Amino acid sequence: MLSNTGxxxxxxxxxxxxxxxxxxxxxxxxxxxxxxxKIYHYTFYQVIFSILSxxxxxxxxxxxxxxxxxxFENSHSDKPLFYKIAGTWGSHEGSLLLWINIIVVxxxxxxxxxxxxxxxxxxxxxxxxxxxxxxxxxxxxxxxNPFSKIYPIPLEGLGLNPILQDPAxxxxxxxxxxxxxxxxxYFSAAMASLVSNYxxxxxxxxxxxxxxxxxxxxxxxIIAGSIWAYYELGWGGFWFWDPVENVSLxxxxxxxxxxxxxxxxEKRNSIYSWVVILCLSxxxxxxxxxxxxxxxxxxxxxxxxxxxSRGIYILxxxxxxxxxxxxIFFKNNKRETYNFQIQSKETFxxxxxxxxxxxLISVLIGTLYPIFLxxxxxxxxxxxxxxxxxxxxxxxxxxxxxxxxGPKISWIKGGxxxxxxxxxxxxxxxxxNFLIFKIFGSYSILSNLxxxxxxxxxxxxxxxxxGIVKKNVQFDLSRIISHLGFGLLIFxxxxxxxxxxxxxxxxxxxEIKNFHKYQMNFKSLEKNDRKNYxxxxxxxxxxxxxxxxxxxxxPEIRVxxxxxxxxxxxxxxxxxxSDKYLTMSNITRSDYYNIKFQEKPFMIWIWISAIxxxxxxxxRLFKKGELK
Amino acid sequence: MFKFFFIYFYILLSxxxxxxxxxxxxxxxxxxxxxxxxxxxxxxxxxNSDFAQTLKLVVKDKIKEGKSKKEIYDxxxxxxxxxxxxKPKFNRYNFLLWxxxxxxxxxxxIVIFILLKKRKNQRTN
Numbered sequence: 214m215l216s217n218t219g220x221x222x223x224x225x226x227x228x229x230x231x232x233x234x235x236x237x238x239x240x241x242x243x244x245x246x247x248x249x250x251k252i253y254h255y256t257f258y259q260v261i262f263s264i265l266s267x268x269x270x271x272x273x274x275x276x277x278x279x280x281x282x283x284x285f286e287n288s289h290s291d292k293p294l295f296y297k298i299a300g301t302w303g304s305h306e307g308s309l310l311l312w313i314n315i316i317v318v319x320x321x322x323x324x325x326x327x328x329x330x331x332x333x334x335x336x337x338x339x340x341x342x343x344x345x346x347x348x349x350x351x352x353x354x355x356x357x358n359p360f361s362k363i364y365p366i367p368l369e370g371l372g373l374n375p376i377l378q379d380p381a382x383x384x385x386x387x388x389x390x391x392x393x394x395x396x397x398x399y400f401s402a403a404m405a406s407l408v409s410n411y412x413x414x415x416x417x418x419x420x421x422x423x424x425x426x427x428x429x430x431x432x433x434x435i436i437a438g439s440i441w442a443y444y445e446l447g448w449g450g451f452w453f454w455d456p457v458e459n460v461s462l463x464x465x466x467x468x469x470x471x472x473x474x475x476x477x478x479e480k481r482n483s484i485y486s487w488v489v490i491l492c493l494s495x496x497x498x499x500x501x502x503x504x505x506x507x508x509x510x511x512x513x514x515x516x517x518x519x520x521x522s523r524g525i526y527i528l529x530x531x532x533x534x535x536x537x538x539x540x541i542f543f544k545n546n547k548r549e550t551y552n553f554q555i556q557s558k559e560t561f562x563x564x565x566x567x568x569x570x571x572x573l574i575s576v577l578i579g580t581l582y583p584i585f586l587x588x589x590x591x592x593x594x595x596x597x598x599x600x601x602x603x604x605x606x607x608x609x610x611x612x613x614x615x616x617x618x619g620p621k622i623s624w625i626k627g628g629x630x631x632x633x634x635x636x637x638x639x640x641x642x643x644x645x646n647f648l649i650f651k652i653f654g655s656y657s658i659l660s661n662l663x664x665x666x667x668x669x670x671x672x673x674x675x676x677x678x679x680g681i682v683k684k685n686v687q688f689d690l691s692r693i694i695s696h697l698g699f700g701l702l703i704f705x706x707x708x709x710x711x712x713x714x715x716x717x718x719x720x721x722x723x724e725i726k727n728f729h730k731y732q733m734n735f736k737s738l739e740k741n742d743r744k745n746y747x748x749x750x751x752x753x754x755x756x757x758x759x760x761x762x763x764x765x766x767x768p769e770i771r772v773x774x775x776x777x778x779x780x781x782x783x784x785x786x787x788x789x790x791s792d793k794y795l796t797m798s799n800i801t802r803s804d805y806y807n808i809k810f811q812e813k814p815f816m817i818w819i820w821i822s823a824i825x826x827x828x829x830x831x832x833r834l835f836k837k838g839e840l841k
Numbered sequence: 842m843f844k845f846f847f848i849y850f851y852i853l854l855s856x857x858x859x860x861x862x863x864x865x866x867x868x869x870x871x872x873x874x875x876x877x878x879x880x881x882x883x884x885x886x887x888x889n890s891d892f893a894q895t896l897k898l899v900v901k902d903k904i905k906e907g908k909s910k911k912e913i914y915d916x917x918x919x920x921x922x923x924x925x926x927x928k929p930k931f932n933r934y935n936f937l938l939w940x941x942x943x944x945x946x947x948x949x950x951i952v953i954f955i956l957l958k959k960r961k962n963q964r965t966n
Contacts, residue, residue: 456882560957597928600927
């Protein structure tokens, strides 16, 4: 029943896409400035049908309807309701349906919120958007149908991957998808702008809010994923330069560059072609990421669902998208003149783009190079954290300084007048850095430079913050908050990296281990039966010998039966100044347990500063009136 | 205001005090740069697998023998292939990997320089 309903709804959505494209093409030829009412209606129906199809799948998961393969493979009747619901987008098929829902909703919202824009531009955007919708719907129907039936109907499902059974599954994928798929709308808009010759300030204004929305969500999505990895994967890190993490970072670099350069287009009517290239590449990179993850080409913690046949389809879709955008770009792009001076805000935004592009290319090469090398020479290499620290980190130093100085320069013709001010702040940052490493222990030259430059940016931003509070103008608030957040993020990461304590040892129940200023006592083990797994809980007492503080840590080993898996649950004690992180794992044929203890200073501040970056974006979004 | 910052950071940072055990750091650093070959994208430091446990013992022994970081990496690469180290060697095959990112920064710099130069000429004309 559900299967048929779902498929019918998908086909109706598909049919509406064709219809919208057809009517839009007819409507474009009519020489008036009014969009046919029918188009509004059909787009609205499309939203209704696609949301209904998603709800149908959701109903399948809630009722544990195992006649659907997707539900059978990813759910289990014992599973808590919460994870049954989240399981809807826990698989490839379900998340593709979510993806389509977002793309359809964005298409509708763009249509109704852009009434001021040119009619032909709006209709072309709608046409391109519906071509994308078609592409993904056909993919869903023929390759990844979440409504496929299974016969005979199994009595019980296989269960959801335990690593995914976490509250973060509810927020992380939807946030990221809104970010990634949201970029489809300015992909379409950029194509439409090329075709309909709707350029300059109006174009910039029509896409700006959408760039901001998808940027905010993408940022939050990446942070959520990072926090999830921190507590779930049991390694105490938050970023591993894992290929799948990289793939989410690449569109982020492109969109961040875009967010800055679209301001140049709006204010100075310049670098139109570059803005278009960024619009196109943000979405292309998002789809490339999906292709790499879903096809299973990458070796990563995230490869829980892959299938080569999907890869081929996405690759085909990607090829069509790239090909179409190249043709339209080169056919319609005209040469433009650039008018800006060395010391102007435009130049600094270009420099921002220069860095973003460098980060993007470095990550792209680091991610793809091993794949090509293996295909060409059969040598398997790993590109991991050391590569990125060597290539990217030195440039972070310059980037931070430019980020502090850039916004202080005015449009067209500026010049940085406060050289003395900058020198004082630099001296102050150096001094603060000196104090830090004098008191807490030294670190490498690069760490020194990164910490100095991050303090430089922090002081600059805080100074600006006081400035706008004094003058009571809130125009720049969002920029300052985001830049301050970034400065703090790098600062805390630097401190965290240099002053973390890590210990790795084996212990038996009843044993005691002394290290640093701590004493760890492995008190006991207990077994608990929980709702859909069995937990082996270790009771540890950690004594801080200096402060005479006692803390109880309870890491777990979880044994899931459907599917049969072991997961290791870290015990984390978060405090304002540091996190204590403990994991234990069993050692085969031994009474000993492998214990990993970490003390990570300012962990929570890393999250707070990262969230601050995205809050900056949201502030601008809600204060849209300030933009004008 | 600067005084305020000075005091703020001072207080914030004085509340933590750390001490290092230098040789501990070396082995942790090595664990982090080794791929756990039986896992999906995890390093030896992060993994709970038997393979990772064994490899940790090997590394510890080598450090005890007085081997340097490079010697340990070389030993493991010989045994398990280049796949095991997260930092690819700079050689004939990986030349482009290390070189291309810097090429983009040079290229980007040239483009920006040309744009600015062009504009200057336009203005003086």
